[in-house]
Amino acid sequence: MKPYLFLLIIGFIVGCQPSEKEPQSKAFSDFENDPDAPATNRELLIPILGDTVAGYAMIANGKEPKETVILAHGFPGNDNQFDLAQSIRRAGKNVVHFNYRGTWGSQGKLLYSNELEDLDEVINYLCLPENVEKLRIQPDGFTLLGRSYGGGLALIAGSQNEKVKRIISISGTNYGEIVGPYDHIDSISFFRPYMRRQVMIDVDLDAFLQDMIDNRVKFNVVTHKEALSKKEVLIIEDSDRNLEWINQLEAVDLVKLPSDHGFVNRRIQMIETVIEWLDKN
Numbered sequence: 001m002k003p004y005l006f007l008l009i010i011g012f013i014v015g016c017q018p019s020e021k022e023p024q025s026k027a028f029s030d031f032e033n034d035p036d037a038p039a040t041n042r043e044l045l046i047p048i049l050g051d052t053v054a055g056y057a058m059i060a061n062g063k064e065p066k067e068t069v070i071l072a073h074g075f076p077g078n079d080n081q082f083d084l085a086q087s088i089r090r091a092g093k094n095v096v097h098f099n100y101r102g103t104w105g106s107q108g109k110l111l112y113s114n115e116l117e118d119l120d121e122v123i124n125y126l127c128l129p130e131n132v133e134k135l136r137i138q139p140d141g142f143t144l145l146g147r148s149y150g151g152g153l154a155l156i157a158g159s160q161n162e163k164v165k166r167i168i169s170i171s172g173t174n175y176g177e178i179v180g181p182y183d184h185i186d187s188i189s190f191f192r193p194y195m196r197r198q199v200m201i202d203v204d205l206d207a208f209l210q211d212m213i214d215n216r217v218k219f220n221v222v223t224h225k226e227a228l229s230k231k232e233v234l235i236i237e238d239s240d241r242n243l244e245w246i247n248q249l250e251a252v253d254l255v256k257l258p259s260d261h262g263f264v265n266r267r268i269q270m271i272e273t274v275i276e277w278l279d280k281n
Helices: 003-015 082-090 112-126 129-134 149-160 175-179 185-196 205-214 221-228 267-280
Strands: 040-048 051-059 068-072 094-098 142-147 164-170 232-237 253-256
Touching: 040 094, 040 112, 051 082, 051 112, 068 082, 068 112, 068 149, 082 094, 082 267, 094 112, 112 129, 112 142, 112 149, 112 205, 142 149, 149 164, 149 175, 149 221, 164 267, 175 205, 175 221, 185 205, 232 267
Parallel strands: 068 094, 068 142, 142 164, 164 232, 232 253
Antiparallel strands: 040 051, 051 094
């Protein structure tokens, strides 16, 4: 074999050897389960004022009590953010997902005011001593994480609940701002075609819209800016469309990741942003 050909072959072999990689974040790495307290999933049936709400707990590995993140899904809940939830769990935190009253498998009436109440009631349920033990929960500091419809809910409910320490809104919708200029349900008829397409929801549309009109000040995130200033808040936006009301808030961390409403082409970047922020706060 000619010497230069031998050197070329050796160089090719060396060049194909795997190079050392940067250690990957726990949020994106598989792990060994604690045999006595492994990561696991549990279905939850959460009682809320006579109704039963369907929930799902994703419990992190290890027997020690965990920080717990509660997911508030978008409308009507097709996109449940479970890729984000799995990453948060791998990073060592519990995640609890549930369906609001009147959506999917949950009983009750769908109203925005009810869904704010749902978030408080889910927190109360998770703080029951038997659930703190069974689900390995730290009951002294929850995180509310909402996307789109759920983003506005998380900001409002989280601002008022002393057990919530951190709030994350991803492309949040501020319905109080949208409905603010109107004083009659006929004037917000632009909601009707979209809501009628959400066939999995048993909703009295007039009652839902009247609830929006009657509580449009309460349902405006900016109304709660003073209370929000006392929380750790992360807002992730896909565009500039919400900046007018977001800029009225104080002491929030704002991250813009240009994408569509679901961050379809920025999922990893969005998830990394959430994980890094949770680790720092």
